[in-house]
Amino acid sequence: MSDYVYNLLKKHHSVRNFKKEVIPETHIKQLVEAGQSASTSSYLQTYSIIGINDPEIKMQLKEVSGQPYVVENGYLFVFIMDYYRHAIINENAEHDMATSFESAEGLLVGTIDATLAAQNIPATAEDMGYGIVYLGSLRNDVERVREILDLPEHTFPLFGMAMGIPADDENGSPKPRLPLEHVFHQNRYNHDKESQRQSLEAFDRTVSDYYSKRTNGKREETWSQQIAQFMSSKQRLDMLEQLNKAGFIKK
Ligand SMILES: Cc1cc2nc3c(=O)[nH]c(=O)nc-3n(C[C@H](O)[C@H](O)[C@H](O)COP(=O)(O)O)c2cc1C
Incomplete structure (x- = not known):
């Protein structure tokens, strides 16, 4: 092996x-x-x-x-x-x-x-x-x-x-990833919001430290902040129209 x-x-x-x-x-x-x-x-x-x-x-x-x-x-x-x-x-x-x-x-x-x-x-x-x-x-x-x-x-x-x-x-350099147990669910989906929140908070600290070290403190945003900013800016909302025009998603 x-x-x-x-x-x-x-x-x-x-x-x-x-x-x-x-x-x-x-x-x-x-x-x-x-x-x-x-x-x-x-x-x-x-x-x-x-x-x-x-x-x-x-x-x-x-x-x-x-x-x-x-x-x-x-x-x-x-x-x-x-x-x-x-x-x-x-x-x-x-x-x-x-x-x-x-x-x-x-x-x-x-x-x-x-x-x-x-x-x-x-x-x-x-x-x-x-x-x-x-x-x-x-x-x-x-x-x-x-x-x-x-x-x-x-x-x-x-x-x-x-x-x-x-x-x-x-x-x-390799960027940190979400904790394994946060993305890897055993047998059934883990709905427990409290444990999900705790892993997110831990990951937020990891990401903030990663950016801070790489940029000498110029960037310190957490992963949640980055994701919230990205996902609240409405991006490429014409995809359905473009897919339809190309012959997709008609059914
Ligand atoms: C489908 C897809 C599209 C992406 N598009 C862009 C892009 O347009 N410009 C860019 O700089 N990075 C792009 N990325 C790179 C991601 O930002 C990057 O993979 C992510 O931040 C994780 O970083 P890593 O690849 O260094 O691990 C894209 C990644 C994927 C998977």
């Missing part, structure tokens, strides 16, 4: 500052293969991965995300929920399949498949010496991303991932 993969995963932190070096195609191919090895719901494989090395396209996507590392990286991936190929099969199918991908279940399946494939990639990339950051910021303007990437109906851009060799002065 080895704890190699465990130790590798425990070292993860998002990297937002990369060297300019482009990731070689051989590595990109291996990374995508690693992604493809993930399980998929009923073997449906309801995702595509778009690899982006064209600086002009990166620039256009950066305008959507507002984040410099969408351009300044060694490679960029965009993960797409993709039923386009299933829609092609449907054209000649004996019985209509569309209900399946136009349903809420279809959305869950596509999102889960794409996410499982995506998450095999950082694990492999970090072992190769690369760093990554996911980019939900591409959903700031789904219509524009569809245009830039020429996405057809029955596809939806879920998130991006910037990758590269971490810059020499990149100084990220």
Whole structure:
């Protein structure tokens, strides 16, 4: 038994500052293969991965995300929920399949498949010496991303991932996670609000200390404060409309 993969995963932190070096195609191919090895719901494989090395396209996507590392990286991936190929099969199918991908279940399946494939990639990339950051910021303007990437109906851009060799002065570190017993419930869900509150308070102190140490006291917010601020700012409320336009969530 080895704890190699465990130790590798425990070292993860998002990297937002990369060297300019482009990731070689051989590595990109291996990374995508690693992604493809993930399980998929009923073997449906309801995702595509778009690899982006064209600086002009990166620039256009950066305008959507507002984040410099969408351009300044060694490679960029965009993960797409993709039923386009299933829609092609449907054209000649004996019985209509569309209900399946136009349903809420279809959305869950596509999102889960794409996410499982995506998450095999950082694990492999970090072992190769690369760093990554996911980019939900591409959903700031789904219509524009569809245009830039020429996405057809029955596809939806879920998130991006910037990758590269971490810059020499990149100084990220693994962020604390919620206490294990707070996220890991044994046999049944733990509804006990008092014990949930106690773990949250303990975690708030851990996070506040973490930020304080990393920023020499400039940041001291707790996790609850950070989450409350983020979740009370209404974000991307056009997703249902965008999903409907792409042919999803009709049932
Ligand atoms: C689906 C998804 C979307 C994300 N989008 C962004 C993003 O747009 N910009 C960014 O800087 N980080 C983004 N992140 C990174 C998270 O902020 C980061 O994973 C989280 O703070 C935990 O930090 P860690 O990855 O260093 O452990 C995203 C992460 C996920 C999983």
